[in-house]
Amino acid sequence: MKRGLNSRSVSMLQAVAGCLLVVALANGQTAPQEKPQMAEEVFKNIQVLRGLTVDQFMGTMGFIAAALSMNCSECHHTGSAAEYAEDTPRKQTARKMILMVNALNKSNFGGQREVTCYSCHRSDARPKITPSLAEQYGTPPPDDPNEVEISGTPAAGAPSADQVLNKYIQALGGAQRLASVTSFAGKGTYEGFDTEGDKFPVEVYARAPNERTTIVHLRAGDNIRTCDGRNAWNTSAGTLLPIPVFSLSGGDLEGAKMDAGLSFPGQIKQLLKDWRTGFPSTTIDDKDVDVVQGSSPDNTPVKFYFDKKSGLLLRQVRYTDTALGLNPTQIDYDDYRDVSGVKMPFRLTTTWTDGRSTIVFSELRANVSIDAAKFSKPAGNTPQKP
Ligand code: HEC
Ligand code: HEC
Numbered sequence: 001m002k003r004g005l006n007s008r009s010v011s012m013l014q015a016v017a018g019c020l021l022v023v024a025l026a027n028g029q030t031a032p033q034e035k036p037q038m039a040e041e042v043f044k045n046i047q048v049l050r051g052l053t054v055d056q057f058m059g060t061m062g063f064i065a066a067a068l069s070m071n072c073s074e075c076h077h078t079g080s081a082a083e084y085a086e087d088t089p090r091k092q093t094a095r096k097m098i099l100m101v102n103a104l105n106k107s108n109f110g111g112q113r114e115v116t117c118y119s120c121h122r123s124d125a126r127p128k129i130t131p132s133l134a135e136q137y138g139t140p141p142p143d144d145p146n147e148v149e150i151s152g153t154p155a156a157g158a159p160s161a162d163q164v165l166n167k168y169i170q171a172l173g174g175a176q177r178l179a180s181v182t183s184f185a186g187k188g189t190y191e192g193f194d195t196e197g198d199k200f201p202v203e204v205y206a207r208a209p210n211e212r213t214t215i216v217h218l219r220a221g222d223n224i225r226t227c228d229g230r231n232a233w234n235t236s237a238g239t240l241l242p243i244p245v246f247s248l249s250g251g252d253l254e255g256a257k258m259d260a261g262l263s264f265p266g267q268i269k270q271l272l273k274d275w276r277t278g279f280p281s282t283t284i285d286d287k288d289v290d291v292v293q294g295s296s297p298d299n300t301p302v303k304f305y306f307d308k309k310s311g312l313l314l315r316q317v318r319y320t321d322t323a324l325g326l327n328p329t330q331i332d333y334d335d336y337r338d339v340s341g342v343k344m345p346f347r348l349t350t351t352w353t354d355g356r357s358t359i360v361f362s363e364l365r366a367n368v369s370i371d372a373a374k375f376s377k378p379a380g381n382t383p384q385k386p
Contacts, residue, residue: 034231034377036249042242044085048098049323053249054241055234060322064094066353067117067325068125081242098324116325145282145305146317146330148291161275164290164306165268171311173342178266181342182208186364188346190216192357194223194238202359209267211375212260214359221381225256228375232256235380244380251320254298255329258318265313272296284314312336312343327353340366 039057040046049060065072075090077083097117104115120127159167169175183206190202195218206212210229215222221237224245232248248256261271269275272294279291288308293301296318305315313333319326329352333345346361 034247036247037243042246044082045087048095052323054243054246055248055252056250056322058241059252059320059327060324062353063322063325063327064117066327067123068121069123070125074125078240081240084240101324113325118325143282145284145289145291145315146303146328148279148282148303150276150278150293158278159290161277161292161294162269164277164292164311165275167311168268168306168313169266171343172265175266177341178264181264181340181366183368183370184263184339184344184364184366185368185370186361188359188361188363190357190359193355194218194357204359204361205370205374206260206263207370207375208264210257210260210263212256212263213374222378224378224380226375226378227256227260228377229257229260231377233377235378237381245378247377251298251300254296254300255318255320258296258302259331262316272302287314289314310336313345335360337364339364342366 036053036055039052039054040050042054043057046057049057052060061072064070064075072078075088075094077086077088101115101117105111105113109115122128169178172178184204185206186204188202188204189199191197191199200219201217203215203217204213211227213224213226215224218238222235223237223239224233224235226233232253233245234248235245236243247253258271261267274295276293277291279293282289282291282305284305289305290308291303291305293303295301300319300321302316302318304313305317306312307314315333316331318329320329321327329350332347332349332351334347334349335345336343337346344364346364347358349356349358
């Protein structure tokens, strides 16, 4: 990435990206699914990206920023929510480009999304138009393990998805011990672009099968990400969103539910379907990994990277659809330690289109009783005055 997003604008995004480590319960109840707020109801000047929920809209902004490697402030005045609504020359150009891309795909690719902002821009404001001899004859950059794809038949003797997942469950302490952990509470520190590298206290609560809440105590108030198994919400403390709390929809909601479910990894085989393996060998930080892919209930592929040696999960990569293209999200798991007989990662690093946050636990306690209110819709702070 050539340019980092400024911290204020990133935090706006992270409020949305957030539900990664978030989420909550399902317990078979039929709580109605909330109707999420639409971007055009919340924001003031939406002309082309209409019909999106607030989180989908913000995801789309993240996609644009990543595709052009542009800071939010390169298209927006970012002092207040109202200033985001003002038009700037770049913002106007971006609107035209959105219409151009839609027309390109419609007239040439039968409406399939074959061309996105990234196809031309490649993380640059101005697309290159002349081939580079240095690139043509230079050493290609190392392979990105996130981009490995299945090609051809798997090597003889390669483990099946089931074998890799069983080894993981075994490495964590075995199915029986995992099933005996039905809740946990953790405390530690959070740092991210939105905290400018400072550390803030964080609390994480999870209850089986699929409730999870993360509370970051920021200076501006508590940034809370909650999933109750059906719905997921983020509060907007520390961001410029003009609403105190918003619900997640689409891929963001699916991702939130999955992270809540994966808090209890004994369920991993059931949480996803269509498990596949047969990826070419790749490494993460010089560790050889087995790559296994599953599909979440909404049919989004999710890749899991397991350390060949220890069997433990090192990384998860998934994609969330936006109005213009897919946003990758990566979660790295590290520093596994024993908690009541099962191994839990004490460090979680989430990397999203242009933001990264790290939670480091100082304490994780299993099978604690947790107030049910922790998993219901958070109230959020009164938003900052525009
Ligand atoms: C390349 C230019 C570009 C970049 C970079 C960009 N945006 Fe936007 N943004 C737009 C355009 C264009 C619109 C209006 C979309 C429309 O009219 O449908 C918009 C609208 C918005 C709005 C709605 C404001 C209102 O009240 O109408 C918000 C909020 C916003 N962007 C946030 C962000 C954030 C946060 C980032 C950084 C991650 C960002 N944008 C990066 C082009 C950009
Ligand atoms: C088919 C190629 C192509 C695609 C796809 C494309 N762009 Fe562009 N874009 C260009 C070119 C070429 C320029 C430079 C034009 C110029 O300098 O006059 C440009 C310029 C821009 C600029 C102005 C940059 C500056 O220096 O101020 C913005 C903003 C922009 N594009 C946004 C987008 C967005 C957002 C998307 C996706 C919705 C997108 N573009 C998709 C080709 C493309």
